[in-house]
Amino acid sequence: MTNCWRYPAVPCRLEVNQPWWDQFRFADAVDIAIVAVLLYALFIWLHDRASRSLGIATGMLVVVFFLARSLDLYLTMLAFQYGLIGLSLVFLIVFQQDIRHGFERFTSATWLNTSRTARASDQAVSVILEALKEMAESRIGALLVFPGREPLERHVRGGVMVGAELSTPLLLSIFHPKSPGHDGAVLIKDSRIHTLGLHLPLTAHVDQLGGGGTRHAAALGLADCCDALVLVVSEERGTISVAQNGRLETLQEQQLAEALQAYFGSHETKQRAPEKHPIQKLVTPLAALAAATALWFSFAYHTDTIERTFVVPIEYRNVPEQWEIEEPKPKYAEVTLSGSDPAFKLLDPTNVAVSLEIGDVNGGRVFRWNTESNLSNMVTELEIQRVVPETVTVALREKQP
Ligand SMILES: Nc1ncnc2c1ncn2[C@@H]1O[C@H](COP(=O)(O)OP(=O)(O)OP(=O)(O)O)[C@@H](O)[C@H]1O
DSSP, X not given: OOOOOBOOOXXXXXXXXXXXXXXXXXXXXXXXXXXXXXXXXXXXXHHHTSOHHHHHHHHHHHHHHHHHHHTTOHHHHHHHHHHHHHHHHHHHHHTHHHHHXXXXXXXXXXXXXXXXXXXXXXXXXXXXXXXXXXXXXXXOOEEEEEOOSSOOTTTOEEEEEEEEEOOHHHHHHHHSTTSXXXXXXXXXXXXXXXXXXXXXXXXXXXXXXXTOOHHHHHHHHHHHHSSOEEEEEOTTTOOEEEEETTEEEEEOHHHHHHHHHHHHHHHTHHHHSOOOOHHHHHXXXXXXXXXXXXXXXXIIOOOOEEEEEEEEEEEEEOOOTTEEEOSSOOOEEEEEEEEOHHHHHTOOGGGOEEEEEOOOOTTOOEEEEESGGGEEXXXXXXXXXXXXXXXXXEEEEEOOO
């Protein structure tokens, strides 16, 4: 396609009497819905994870942005425009773990399945208690890892994925000294036996082991680097200890039950909390929808219809072989379009052209075409105001042999 130039766009505004609902398209509703879902995820994340100061800072930035926008503060808007790219990168780097965790949560959809998880965790506590007691009595060494909020993938090595239902007999057979999988730790995740044979990092705080060996050092080692809860059964002493938040202590049966209930309780807090009133449940989604709608009105919806003029090339097609167009022939046409600013953003003016079919010459020599009806690659949301020249006249002459 030949080059075409775009006039320096100085849009002229037209009076528009159309109410906004007449301009509202299905695509706009989808637009708002997608942004509302993203905002909903952001609100949930802010509520769950973000610190209060981060929330306040974000709120202040939003206020400054809208002030700058409504008062036309050019420099501040420029700072936002460029700063936003940098901020997004910083955000991605600082919160990469949370973002990854969020995607994992989203894809596994455990948050849609909350009541089932609560019931499953009650059962998990009794299964684990029974297995630990039996292993302690029979002097079978064991190491159980319960992940916290922080990911532990980068701290642990090896292991075999199992993905099995949690049961006392299965735990007993995994840690049985004759079982090939008894070495290493078992990861219990989402009330299931997730992985066995995991290798944990060893602690540097050997003074805290209280006579324990490498199994206990491994339990404390993981508790040193993340918020996981690790339970260890001593083969030699028949004791059960817990390692959490950089501390290792031996537990009595009652304390063990409490520790497990606290773990599963804190991981199911939302499920165990009193049922919210249906209206309360709607607050966050409605807030997300309202914010998305407000953003749409602020950024996407434009009451103004603007006009822009482009210079587009005229393409002469199907000129019969023995004919040629006499020079000087018109090469460009001026196309004036009207529509909203977002509609113009969908238009690639370098693809717009007026194409004129010559076809059958029929002995005639001078032709006129209507240029408007031959415009190609137009965006449907834009209206053609005028094309200059309205018609094109060319003279054809037979090629000299
Ligand atoms: N880094 C590690 N990660 C996971 N498990 C480990 C690790 N190091 C050792 N273990 C487990 O601990 C076992 C060895 O336990 P060891 O007797 O040395 O420790 P301990 O703390 O004295 O335990 P116990 O009181 O049961 O004897 C290994 O067979 C292995 O199953």
